[in-house]
Amino acid sequence: MNRPIRNLAAASALALACTGAIAPVPVQAQFGGIVYDPTNYAQNVLTAARTLEQINNQIRMLQNQARSLINEARNLESLPQTIAQPLQDQIRQTQQLLQQAQRIAYDVQAVETAFDRQYRGVTLGASQQALVDGAEARWQNSVAAFEDALKVQAGAVANIEGSRSAIGELLSASQSARGALQAAQAGNQLLALQARQLADLTATLAAANRAQALDAAERAAAKAQAREQLRRFLADRPRYVPGQSRPGGN
Known part of the structure; x- marks a missing residue:
């Protein structure tokens, strides 16, 4: 009976030793050959948001320019009535x-x-x-x-x-x-x-x-x-x- 106990203790010690030898949880995970990096993903999302904001600003600038051109055209429009x-x-x-x-x-x-x-x-x-x-x-x-x-x-x-x-x-x-x-x-x-x-x-x-x-x-x-x-x-x-x-x- 002492021999099986000694074998169980040795297996437990080996498992603990293997667990201690493993590094901390990596920041990358691999799914089907694709590496997922959360930090890089966050940076990409932030870059996309900034790019979208720049595009919106450009759209607003174009809209303001269009309004300005319309107002200038109205300012240059002649009066239809003349006496x-x-x-x-x-x-x-x-x-x-x-x-x-x-x-x-x-x-x-x-x-x-x-x-x-x-x-x-x-x-x-x-x-x-x-x-x-x-x-x-x-x-x-x-x-x-x-x-x-x-x-x-x-x-x-x-x-x-x-x-x-x-x-x-x-x-x-x-x-x-x-x-x-x-x-x-x-x-x-x-x-x-x-x-x-x-x-x-x-x-x-x-x-x-x-x-x-x-x-x-x-x-x-x-x-x-x-x-x-x-x-x-x-x-x-x-x-x-x-x-x-x-x-x-x-």
Whole structure:
């Protein structure tokens, strides 16, 4: 019985000796010929995650660049509404009304010639008929100037409705502008509309002042002519001498 016990003890000792001779558990394991390294696997996963993050960053950069290009394209997009041609037509119409001025036109040389002939250079020694004809011509100048002023004022008033419609369109276009260029173009067209309104105002004031100036000049010339006609009237009548009987009297 002692011999089997001794054999069991020897086998146990041999097993313990073999176990002590084996190294610690290796970090690598082999499955069917494939070596699995946990440390290398973790590094590969970390590298893949970093690569994926870089790819996502590049995608976001490309998206931002695409948005920037889209915004730039919108900023360069022209405004579909334009009132340039209607404004030019209205200004041209006002100019035509001014060019249709009767008798004395809006021209410096024409004004100087007319005033030298009909106002400043009135010959008081002319015949009675010549004085009457000159007064009639000056009166017609004044009447024509007032008529011209009324025409220009009517044209300016007619443009008000067009201005109201244009302002509504431009304000709507400005509020719905897709980019900076459209907003700037809408603002520029509003400024152009204001310039046209100022042109109408200038033309109206010019026409009204022209009529008033011709009327004042006509009245000044009429006063000088009236004094001359009064002098002639008094010169043609015999002077009254006290105590002298009238011709044909008792």
